Amino acid sequence: GNSVTQMEGPVTLSEEAFLTINCTYTATGYPSLFWYVQYPGEGLQLLLKATKADDKGSNKGFEATYRKETTSFHLEKGSVQVSDSAVYFCALTLNYGQNFVFGPGTRLSVLP
Amino acid sequence: DGGITQSPKYLFRKEGQNVTLSCEQNLNHDAMYWYRQDPGQGLRLIYYSQIVNDFQKGDIAEGYSVSREKKESFPLTVTSAQKNPTAFYLCASSPGGAPMNIQYFGAGTRLSVL
Numbered sequence: 001g002n003s004v005t006q007m008e009g010p011v012t013l014s015e016e017a018f019l020t021i022n023c024t025y026t027a028t029g030y031p032s033l034f035w036y037v038q039y040p041g042e043g044l045q046l047l048l049k050a051t052k053a054d055d056k057g058s059n060k061g062f063e064a065t066y067r068k069e070t071t072s073f074h075l076e077k078g079s080v081q082v083s084d085s086a087v088y089f090c091a092l093t094l095n096y097g098q099n100f101v102f103g104p105g106t107r108l109s110v111l112p
Numbered sequence: 113d114g115g116i117t118q119s120p121k122y123l124f125r126k127e128g129q130n131v132t133l134s135c136e137q138n139l140n141h142d143a144m145y146w147y148r149q150d151p152g153q154g155l156r157l158i159y160y161s162q163i164v165n166d167f168q169k170g171d172i173a174e175g176y177s178v179s180r181e182k183k184e185s186f187p188l189t190v191t192s193a194q195k196n197p198t199a200f201y202l203c204a205s206s207p208g209g210a211p212m213n214i215q216y217f218g219a220g221t222r223l224s225v226l
Contacts, residue, residue: 043202043217093213100215104154
């Protein structure tokens with residue numbers, strides 16, 4: 001089956017620290033990969049995406065590279081801000097895009 | 113502005129009562145989805161619909177029902193058969209067809225039991 005595994009949180013960092021949130025996947029086909037972010041009390045917002053191997057998705061200083069050989073899509077940011085505090089979800093969908101499979105989410109807290 | 117509107121933002125259910133959560137989108141998307149999110153957990157798919165008048169069960173459909181009479185609307189009913197309905201409910205839509213679909217989410221409805 002298809003699944004997404006994320007590093008367990010919560011992750012607590014000081015402002016301007018480097019962030020990595022690990023994500024690995026298992027898929028029966030060739031998936032597209034996504035990172036979504038959820039701020040407190042809100043729905044999910046698309047943060048970035050990648051559709052094929054070695055693609056790098058980037059947005060708002062966040063980056064993730066689609067690594068087919070390691071089935072990974074780790075999220076990174078060079079310098080986090082307090083406003084980045086949220087829950088981050090890694091997700092995949094297969095090429096026909098019918099259903100998404102979400103990871104369990106990783107809560108990030110950034111302290112001033 | 114195009115988007116997905118969920119209402120109400122907060123909803124309370126009494127014992128034995130059915131309640132309906134609204135989800136409306138003006139993005140002209142074919143596909144719509146309902147997810148349940150429990151505290152500290154990821155999203156679980158309840159129902160989804162690829163086209164009008166058709167819908168499929170997700171992973172946790174028991175105790176829920178949906179309809180898709182219009183492209184822009186996909187209401188979710190939480191029935192009295194759902195014994196643990198307290199959760200955050202998220203509606204999403206996507207263009208459908210692929211090869212890559214992005215799901216767009218509403219702001220959610222928080223359901224609690226009185």
